[in-house]
Every structure is written in C-alpha cells, then in structure tokens.
Amino acid sequence: MNNKPSIPQGTRDFSAEEIRKRNHILSTIKTVFELYGFQPLETPAMENLETLMGKYGEEGDKLIFKILNNGLNNEKNIDKAKAGFEKVLEGKNSVDLTERALKYDLTIPFARYVAMNHTKLTFPFRRYQIQPVWRADRPQKGRYREFTQCDADVVGSYSLLNDAEFALIYDEVFTRLGLTGYELRINSRKILSALAKACNATDKLVAITTAIDKLDKISIDKVKIELAEKGLTESQVEMIEKYVSISGSNNEKIDQLINLIGTVDETGKGVEEIKKILHHTTGKNIVVDFTLARGLNYYTGIIYEAKAPATVQMGSIGGGGRYDDLTGLFGVPDIPGVGISFGVDRIYDVLKELELFPENLQVSTRALFFNMGEKEGAFAFDIMQQLRKAGVACELYHREESKIAKQFSYAEKKNIPFAVIIGSKEIEQSYCQVKNLSTGEQHVVVFEKLADFFNSN
Numbered sequence: 001m002n003n004k005p006s007i008p009q010g011t012r013d014f015s016a017e018e019i020r021k022r023n024h025i026l027s028t029i030k031t032v033f034e035l036y037g038f039q040p041l042e043t044p045a046m047e048n049l050e051t052l053m054g055k056y057g058e059e060g061d062k063l064i065f066k067i068l069n070n071g072l073n074n075e076k077n078i079d080k081a082k083a084g085f086e087k088v089l090e091g092k093n094s095v096d097l098t099e100r101a102l103k104y105d106l107t108i109p110f111a112r113y114v115a116m117n118h119t120k121l122t123f124p125f126r127r128y129q130i131q132p133v134w135r136a137d138r139p140q141k142g143r144y145r146e147f148t149q150c151d152a153d154v155v156g157s158y159s160l161l162n163d164a165e166f167a168l169i170y171d172e173v174f175t176r177l178g179l180t181g182y183e184l185r186i187n188s189r190k191i192l193s194a195l196a197k198a199c200n201a202t203d204k205l206v207a208i209t210t211a212i213d214k215l216d217k218i219s220i221d222k223v224k225i226e227l228a229e230k231g232l233t234e235s236q237v238e239m240i241e242k243y244v245s246i247s248g249s250n251n252e253k254i255d256q257l258i259n260l261i262g263t264v265d266e267t268g269k270g271v272e273e274i275k276k277i278l279h280h281t282t283g284k285n286i287v288v289d290f291t292l293a294r295g296l297n298y299y300t301g302i303i304y305e306a307k308a309p310a311t312v313q314m315g316s317i318g319g320g321g322r323y324d325d326l327t328g329l330f331g332v333p334d335i336p337g338v339g340i341s342f343g344v345d346r347i348y349d350v351l352k353e354l355e356l357f358p359e360n361l362q363v364s365t366r367a368l369f370f371n372m373g374e375k376e377g378a379f380a381f382d383i384m385q386q387l388r389k390a391g392v393a394c395e396l397y398h399r400e401e402s403k404i405a406k407q408f409s410y411a412e413k414k415n416i417p418f419a420v421i422i423g424s425k426e427i428e429q430s431y432c433q434v435k436n437l438s439t440g441e442q443h444v445v446v447f448e449k450l451a452d453f454f455n456s457n
Contacts, residue, residue, distance in 0.1 A: 010137070010145025020361045022148075022348055025177065026130060029150045029342055032172045033128040036165060038152050041127040043109040046100045053101075055108045055298060055329060057210060063135040065102040065145075102134035106151040107298070107326070107339060114155055114337075115330035123156025123335075141314075144345055151320075153339030155327070160273060163302045163322060164280035166340045170306050170318060171284045173342065178356040181309030182317070185289040186277055188270030189299045189321070191257065195243055198261035199236040207232070212244060213293035216315060220244065243290060250278060250288040257290060273302050298323045304340055308350045317346045364393060366454060367418040367434075368411040370404065371397040380422045383432070383447060390451035394420070411437055418454070 007013065014022065052064055103109050106129045114121065130150045137143055152169065154162045167184055174182045192212070196205040207230035211223050220241060227237045239260070246256045254271055261267055274288055294303040301322030308314040320340030327335040351357055367387070369380040377400055384394050397407045411419055421433040434443045434453060445453045 008145070010139035012144065012146075016364070017362055018348075020364075021351070021357050022344065024357060024361055025344055025347055025351070026148075026150065028176050029173050029344075030128070030130065032169055032176070033150075033152050035172075036126075036152075036169055038126045038128040041110070041113065041129050042131060043103070043106070043113055043129070045102060045132070047103050047109055047112065049099055049101045051112050051330075052104055052108055056104060057206065059210065060104065063137055064104050065134045065136050066098040067100045067102065068098055104135055105133050106131060106149050106341070107153070107323075108329075110151070110153055110339075111323075111326040111337075112330055114335060115327045115332040118327070118332050118335065121156075124154050124162070125156055126152070126154050128152040141349070148344040150342040150344055151339055153337055155335055155337035158324070158336050160276045160302070161280070162338050163273070164277050166304065166320065166338065167277055167281045167284065167286060170304070170340065171281070174306070177347070177351060178354075179309060179347075179350065181285075181311065183285050183287050183307040183310075185287045185292050185305045185307060186274060187288070187290055187292040187294075187303050188273050188301055189294075189303060190266040190270035190273070190301060191290060192293060194261055194264040194266035194270065195240065197264050197266065199232070199239050201232055201236050204230060204232055204236075208240060209293040212240070212291055215244060215291050246290050250286070253288050253290060270301075277302060294319060294321055298326050298329070300324045302338070306342075308346070309354070312350050312353050314346055314350050316343065317350060318342045362415050363417060365395050365414060365416045366392055367394040367420050368407070368414075368416045369394060369396045369420045369422065370407045371400050371402060372421065372423045374400055376422055376424060376427065379427050380420070383420075383422065383450065387451055387454065390455070392451060392454045408437070418457075420450075 046067060049064075049066060053061055056064075110127065110129065114125065128151065130148065132146055133149050134146050137145060139145060152166070167186070170182075170184050174180070189209075192209050193202075193205060196202050196208055199208075201208065207227065211226045211230070214226070215223055223244075224237050224241060227240060228234075232240070242260055243257075246253050246260070248256065254274070257271070258267065278286060278288075289305075292303060292305050294305065299321040301324060303321030304319055305316050306318035308317050318341055320338070322336070322338040324336040325333060326337055327333070369384050371377045371380070377396060381396055384396055387394050397410060408419065417437055419435045419437055421435070426432050430448075431444055431446045432450065434445050434450075435441070436443075436457075443453065
C-alpha cells in the first residue's frame with residue numbers, strides 16, 4: 001500500500017514565497033480595479049448545474065466539474081445514482097446523480113447574481129471579483145484545474161467607453177507589473193457574424209468561431225478539416241482561410257477585411273467599435289486580430305485577449321468582451337455588459353520567468369532577536385512586544401543559548417534583514433546591538449529608540 005501523500009492533478013500548494021508573489025499580482029490588479037470605480041463581490045464556489053450548463057459552448061460544458069449528490073448512503077439513493085450514471089453515459093444530465101457543479105468562471109455566476117438582484121442594484125453596476133474557479137482540463141504549463149480568476153465587469157450600459165476603459169485597465173496593470181511587452185488583441189463578434197453571413201453560413205456561426213478559436217493551438221489545415229467536418233463547403237472554407245490570413249497594421253487589416261466581406265451591416269458596426277477603442281487607447285499595445293474568436297457563446301461585441309511578451313511561451317494571460325444580453329439567460333433580458341479577466345496563475349509564471357517580482361516581497365520578519373539565555377530571552381521578549389505595537393515585524397529565536405552561528409544561519413535562511421542582540425551587559429546599560437545582515441553594518445541602539453531605528457531603516 002502506497003501511503004505517500006499527494007494532491008489532485010492540476011492543483012497546487014502555495015508556499016509563503018509563492019503567496020507573497022501572488023499577493024503582489026492580486027493587490028496590483030485590485031488597486032487598479034478600484035482606481036476605476038469597481039466594487040468587490042464574491043459568489044459561492046458551487047452553482048446549480050443548470051446555471052452553468054449550456055453557457056460555455058459544447059467544448060466548455062465538457063470541462064465543468066460536476067458534484068455528486070450527497071446522501072448516497074442508503075440502497076434507494078444508490079439505485080437512483082446508478083440510474084443517473086447510466087443517463088450521464090448516454091450524454092444526458094441527471095438530477096439523481098448531480099444537481100450542482102464547481103464554477104467554471106466568474107462571469108456566468110455574476111450574471112446569475114445580477115439577474116437575482118437587478119431590482120436592488122444601481123446601474124451601471126461595476127464589480128470586480130477575485131476567486132478560484134475549476135475546469136476539468138488537461139493540466140499543462142499555464143493550465144490548471146483549479147486556478148484564480150480576477151474579473152471586472154460593467155453591466156447596465158451600452159457605452160463603448162467602458163470597453164475602452166478595460167483596454168486601459170489591462171495596460172495599467174501590466175505596466176505596473178513590469179510586463180511592458182504584453183499585447184492586447186481585440187476583435188468584434190459582430191465581424192465574425194458578418195463573416196458567417198458573407199459565407200452564407202449564418203447557421204454555422206458557432207462552428208466557425210469554435211474552429212477559428214483553435215488557431216493558436218492547431219494549424220490552419222486542421223482548422224479547415226474541422227470546418228469541413230462541421231458541414232461547410234469548400235468555397236466557404238476558402239473564404240474563412242482568406243479571412244484568417246489578413247495581416248498588416250491595424251488600419252491595413254481593417255481595409256483588407258472590408259475588401260473581403262464587403263459592407264454587411266455587422267461588418268460596419270464591428271469596425272466602428274474597433275475604431276473607437278483604438279481612438280481612446282492611442283499609444284497602447286493594442287493589436288487588431290480578426291482571428292480572435294473567444295469561443296464562449298455569450299460574447300456579442302468587442303472581445304479581448306491579452307498575450308504575454310513574445311519572449312515567454314505562455315500565450316493568453318487575460319481575456320473578455322461584451323455580452324449584451326447575458327442576464328437574459330436567467331429570465332432578465334436587456335441588461336448589457338462588458339467584462340475582462342486576468343489569468344493570475346499564468347501572469348505569475350510569466351513574472352517568475354522574466355524575473356520581474358520585486359526583491360523585497362519575501363521580507364516578513366524584519367528583525368530576529370537572538371536568544372542569549374533564559375533571562376536575556378525573557379527580557380528580549382518584552383522589548384519585542386513593544387516593537388510589534390509600533391508595527392515592526394519581529395521574532396525571537398526559539399531555543400535558549402543556541403550557538404550564535406546557528407541563529408545567524410536561521411536569519412539568513414529566512415531572509416531576515418536585521419539581528420538584535422541583547423545580552424546581560426546590554427540589559428544593564430539599556431541598549432542593544434542591531435546588525436544589518438546584508439551589509440554587516442552594526443549599530444548600538446538604546447531601547448527607547450529601537451522602534452524609530454526600524455521605522456527609518
């Protein structure tokens with residue numbers, strides 16, 4: 001029997017060092033969200049299964065973690081569960097087996113919240129949410145089964161200024177984190193609808209967007225095969241291939257798009273949306289990308305995808321878009337919205353690879369009080385409590401009369417910048433020795449001035 005402990009595949013433990021780095025990312029994002037007037041919100045880890053299913057497209061629905069019903073502890077319930085399991089094997093959902101699921105993202109639960117509380121909310125309603133989500137995906141670099149999302153959404157407004165603000169929020173966050181080489185790619189789902197109409201394949205819009213959305217993972221040849229398998233003709237596939245081959249500057253891409261699919265109503269509306277975003281984000285790393293599809297069915301307008309710097313093999317580190325009737329899925333129509341999400345775990349991996357985390361993040365304890373004996377340790381303990389009241393993080397070495405070298409080694413391993421030494425002589429003369437462990441510089445500080453010393457160094 002193997003008793004070696006483990007954790008589920010696609011999940012992780014986080015050490016103190018990792019948590020501090022993650023908190024650096026989270027606090028940066030939170031600060032920028034609140035700078036733009038967003039308020040915090042949290043929703044449950046689990047949702048009713050019917051809330052989630054059918055909202056993410058065929059591929060997304062397959063990745064939802066379903067939760068088995070509790071109470072499977074008697075023969076009657078076990079029989080129900082068996083019957084439910086047989087339905088699941090047939091590709092059907094069964095309330096006998098599962099009625100709830102872990103949330104796949106933060107957007108659908110947010111839409112559910114708005115639908116439930118729309119009579120109490122002041123619109124436009126601006127919220128941000130930082131919580132874990134779960135997906136039954138295949139774990140790989142930058143892709144986990146449990147991960148943290150940071151979302152911000154505005155609902156109750158059609159204004160494209162909100163869309164432009166989200167592009168600026170991405171720029172502000174990434175600039176503060178040092179990711180100046182990021183790229184924010186934008187498109188409009190209206191343009192994808194126009195493409196489907198120009199191909200005479202409006203009934204195949206979902207198939208087209210789903211296939212195009214895979215271009216960063218598979219080749220154009222495989223995308224063409226998938227489109228053919230979905231029932232598109234050779235001429236339709238050929239037009240789609242020309243569409244995804246559009247290249248050049250942002251303005252050149254727009255010109256090529258119009259030349260290819262003409263001035264179908266959706267084309268004009270989508271192009272106008274993109275031009276407005278570009279107008280308000282001059283000088284930012286905005287790239288028009290007509291291959292961007294964001295394979296979630298609820299997007300209706302501008303869509304975003306943030307890419308890591310090209311020097312890092314990571315891909316998307318954020319994304320989002322406009323959804324003008326998301327709450328209609330829950331019986332409350334005509335509440336427009338737009339939102340974005342930051343991929344915290346991927347951003348962490350990018351910052352780590354590029355060595356962009358600030359060096360001082362790992363400093364928690366500022367001063368280690370050496371334990372010089374029972375009497376000296378007790379005296380140091382009282383001084384330490386006074387320092388803590390003054391906001392100075394400190395700790396006392398745990399063993400009395402340990403060798404000085406051992407205590408220095410402990411401080412070094414924990415990246416503690418200062419050592420405080422109080423022996424019998426120091427007690428008698430009301431001072432202590434304070435050593436800067438990085439420079440080797442040593443100071444004599446009277447007890448009354450110790451808090452001032454640390455607050456100024």
